[in-house]
Amino acid sequence: xxRAPVEEPVNIGRPKRIIEVxxxxxxxxxxxxxxxxPAPSIPETAPAEPAAP
Amino acid sequence: xxxxxxxxxxxxxxxxxEPILAWRAWALTGHKDGSxxxxxxxxxxxxxxKPLEPAEAGCKHTRLHGAPHxxxxxxxxxxxxxxxxxxxxxxxxxxxxxxxGRVIEHDFGYRAQFGYPQRLALVCxxxxxxxxxxxxxxxxxxxxxxxxxxxLCWGHLEVAQxxxxxxxxxxxxxxxxLTLRETYAVDALAW
Numbered sequence: 193x194x195r196a197p198v199e200e201p202v203n204i205g206r207p208k209r210i211i212e213v214x215x216x217x218x219x220x221x222x223x224x225x226x227x228x229x230p231a232p233s234i235p236e237t238a239p240a241e242p243a244a245p
Numbered sequence: 246x247x248x249x250x251x252x253x254x255x256x257x258x259x260x261x262x263e264p265i266l267a268w269r270a271w272a273l274t275g276h277k278d279g280s281x282x283x284x285x286x287x288x289x290x291x292x293x294x295k296p297l298e299p300a301e302a303g304c305k306h307t308r309l310h311g312a313p314h315x316x317x318x319x320x321x322x323x324x325x326x327x328x329x330x331x332x333x334x335x336x337x338x339x340x341x342x343x344x345x346g347r348v349i350e351h352d353f354g355y356r357a358q359f360g361y362p363q364r365l366a367l368v369c370x371x372x373x374x375x376x377x378x379x380x381x382x383x384x385x386x387x388x389x390x391x392x393x394x395x396x397l398c399w400g401h402l403e404v405a406q407x408x409x410x411x412x413x414x415x416x417x418x419x420x421x422x423l424t425l426r427e428t429y430a431v432d433a434l435a436w
Contacts, residue, residue: 202322202324202329202330202332202333202353202354203332203353204322204324204329204351204352204353204354204355204356205351205352205353205354206351206352207256207315207349207350207351208256208350208351208352209256209257209258209259209349209350210256210257210258210259210315210347210348210349210350211258211259211260211261211265211347211348211349211350212258212259212260212261212346212347212348213260213261213262213263213264213265213344213345213346213347213348213357214260214261214262214345215262215263215264215345216262218299218345218361219264219343219345219361219363220297220298220299220361221297221429221430221431222430
């Protein structure tokens with residue numbers, strides 16, 4: 193039976209060994225972090241009047 | 246016992262904790278404005294490598310076995326050396342790929358269960374066939390029906406047009422190269 197592969201770009205020869213690769217962390221890019229919302233601007237408050245004696 | 250199982254039993258099995266790095270070539274599709282870029286296998290283009298997700302191997306015989314299977318040619322392919330990829334039929338993108346999960350090492354490369362690109366670069370397929378990776382930087386990317394994108398140098402664009410391979414639209418290769426790397430969040434391939 194001829195098996196049709198999903199992909200076979202070039203001939204890579206005969207199988208030599210099997211490697212079970214269990215990486216501690218996956219080699220994927222970090223998730224794209226959304227930009228933090230700018231902090232709402234705080235209106236400047238006038239300095240407090242000195243308390244009347 | 247099937248022949249595949251017999252071969253598997255004859256091969257040594259190792260365990261590794263670091264992904265395997267290999268060379269690989271892809272085809273490229275995208276919209277005519279250069280958006281929605283997707284890496285695809287050069288054969289069997291129906292299964293794209295989605296951005297920011299690991300690619301997982303599949304097989305037409307998935308009811309019979311998982312991929313990669315020792316008695317089949319299924320799995321995500323990568324090669325030890327870049328030179329062997331010059332035999333690829335229609336490469337548009339060249340890169341380094343990380344492979345993990347179940348990986349079967351062959352004489353000249355690997356077949357793996359999972360993979361994700363690590364470094365990418367567009368290549369003019371004709372230059373790559375003739376001169377290898379060092380002389381294959383494209384200048385433009387031709388857009389063809391069915392969203393096929395073909396990077397070409399100026400010289401090979403002229404040759405392609407002379408033989409009736411007329412892109413419906415031309416896009417700057419430098420822009421698409423950057424967009425592709427941003428899409429997959431990977432670095433440029435060092436030449």
